[in-house]
Amino acid sequence: MNLSSQTITELKEGLKKGSFRTADILASLKTRYESVEEKVRSFARAPFFQEREFRPSGCLEGIPIVIKDNICSEGDLTECCSKVLSGFVSPYNATVVEHLREAGALIMGKANMDEFAFGSSCETSCFYPTRNPWDTSRVPGGSSGGSAACVAADEAVASLGSDTGGSIRQPAALCGVVGMKPTYGRVSRYGLIAFASSLDQIGPLTKDVRDNALLLSVIAGFDKRDSTSAPLPVPDYGKEMEADIRGMKIGIPREYFVEGLDPEVRSCLAEARARLESLGVTFGEVNLPHTPYAVSVYYIVATAEASSNLARFDGVQYGLRATPASSLEPPLIAMYKETRDKGFGAEAKRRMILGTYVLSSGYYDAYYLRASKARRLIKEDFDSVFKEYDLILTPTSPTPAFKLGEKTEDPLSMYLSDIYTISANLAGVPALSLPCGFTKAGLPVGMQVIGPSFGESDIYRLAYQYEQKTPWHKMKPQL
């Protein structure tokens, strides 16, 4: 029985009926892994296919879940796909992992990612790049490229990723799966190895909207170990999404439909809009006037925080410790330098240097402080649109999946592939990407639904009703 392509909902049904057991699911996934992983390379390292202990109750009982390599799980290697963390076995579980285990899920393995989530193509992983299951000469997007690809390639039922500037949504769009970046504070960050603390959120990547809503219900909630998590109750997203969308008001931001947007992506969005209008949704053009500053603001705030967050990878306590053969410097300084030089890849170094620069005395006001002010304006843009509109609809990524190596030499063009996703992180609002069509070449296209803070239910509602009327989520890549 081929179970690898089934959704959580379908598998739960089968397990409940006794049609198969968890071991059968794992066996199917193993067969699939053995046949396609060579081509896709979704995983940071070989997953576990033997049945690990799981709690025999809960809404994910016996369901295997893949998590990104930057989420700590006790006793497992957690390396952020970076040499500097080589050999790091987490002694504790991230809160989301505890939630998954309490719900009965099994942590099946760790997905490949851009090193420390620095990238939009999964090419900066210290292991190997992940490839797009729809066209293995193309990237899966990033940084949660492995998390998206394993779900798209049916090597996993569902996965968790993390999103700092689009790292769940952009790969979800490029791989044709559903990916949610929840409201900042909705999901605990405890145990997520930080990239940019004020922007990071963990979220689910799934084969359809229902699975996504279910998984978010499990991982969301207040955590006393994360002071930035919100002390708010978690709705039953799966139930709330079934409500009608007739009369919903959707804003289309002018600033998102400009030069640089691929014509095929544009036409997919236009079709999606028509489809939604036929479901009784009304649309209006809106302005998010500070959008042009988002990428600059993001690369100041995110790199500043990253430069500080990544300072701890110094060879003292864990991970790589490199010592130069000989050095004129004091041994400690030489060890620091050698460890960080050998441990971090080029993109990580670039971002830490940038972040260090913008925080330096004499530059702080001009960069970090101004960026913080601009960030507030970007948030106010969203606040004012959401006074009149329920949701905002945009493309997720300006282009479909690009070729491996196409943007690695040009960091700026790589940074621009997150141009539509970055603002939601800066504003802290939730945003979801779901499939909305394919290009003529057969590459998936994603659309992004952005909601007000803690408005996940409405996002799922729109996405679910749209998905019910479209075939995109049922399409499978040929591998």
Next chain:
Amino acid sequence: MTYEPVIGLEVHVQLKTATKAFCGCANLFGSKENSHTCPVCLGLPGALPVFNEKALKSGVKVALALNCAVRTFTKFDRKNYYYPDLPKNFQISQYDVPFAQTGSLEIQAREGRRLVKIKRVHLEEDAGKLIHAEDGPYSLVDYNRAGTPLLEIVTEPDLFSPQEAYDYLTDLKLILQYLDVSDCDMEKGTLRCDANVSLRPAASQTLGTKTELKNMNSFKAVKMALDYEIRRQADVLAEGGRILQETLLWDEKKQATHSMRSKEEAHDYRYFPEPDLPPFVMTTSEIEEIRKELPELPEEKRRRFTRDFGLSRKDSETLTASVRLADFFEACVNLSAEPKKTANWLIGPVSFQMNSRNQDITQLRLSPSALMELIDLAETGKISQLAAKDVLQEMLETGEKPSRIVEEKNLGQVSDSSVLKTVIEQVLAAHQKSVADYQSGKENALMFLVGQVMRASGGKANPKTARQLLIERLKP
């Protein structure tokens, strides 16, 4: 030209909260290495800090005792620098918005009591401890102290001599002890002090270039380091030189400072707001609640002791120099002891015993009622003052009641003339020269003879009775 020193002090105090500042680990000194650690205080990847609001409460107590304005809204910042005792390679601290500022502390200065201006009080986390191996080129790190709460108290450049700096530190420590927020032990590092010092021409208002002094491990060392540095700066200026802005380390053995780093080598800490901790908010009423819980502070106590008990300023200062001694004194007075006599006993014989035993009043085997009983025995003449001191000694050794000791050791004062007369006859027989001296008009000889009677009676003779009997006996 004569120069005036201008000094500012930065004091770090370890707060004795039950748990660390940002995690649930015990805040304990002297445990096995790395036994009080967790992912948070080890700075493991993915771990996040959670603020211990009890540390803030202790901090607010101190700030209010120092008359500071306490903010209702403050935030934490990251101070970035690399050192192996700092697990995250940044310290959670407060930079541009300390939780309290613009306070003062009253000290005894040369021109009388005056206020020293406090610039700011903020909270931060402490680092771990490096242990440098003796058997090889490596160091070990103990993270038990990492993440424990530190309070930093910074004065304005408002101290004008090493003695004032010393007095400020003594008074600050006393306040912290009254508030019961820290052990304030410089040797254990629970209180640390850095000093900034510069010289300026007398009567000038402009500050000169300052140097920063570190590594002093006692208040005395702070004073000596400042003395040294002021002399050094004065010598440089006298030779027409310029003071370099630098950080200097005090070398206790050499009794000298040496340069640690110059201004050019100073760190750029790249402060920015700590994104893992939301700003914290206190209401004015929460702050006022803490103010109400403040105990009586040393200066209020001193004033009350002089006013209500008629003690001298000096005696009040001595009694209040330890909150425990002051409490003991008040316990005695509440048992209706006579305040001045009690003060004399506490400052005299009892303090002598505390010093020689190196114990504080609560460690002595002495209760307020036992002390009162002893004072009563001495004041009513039942035992001599000399014997009373022996009884005190015995009380502390055995924990016995004073009356019992007097009885057992037969220390009761002898006023019975018939008993004393026998002793007097023996003394007169043995000291005929003194008898002759006295009779020839040398009054001093009488004191000598009284002393001999006391001695012969084993200290039990009532000296007044003995004197009276001697005068009668030696009348021509």
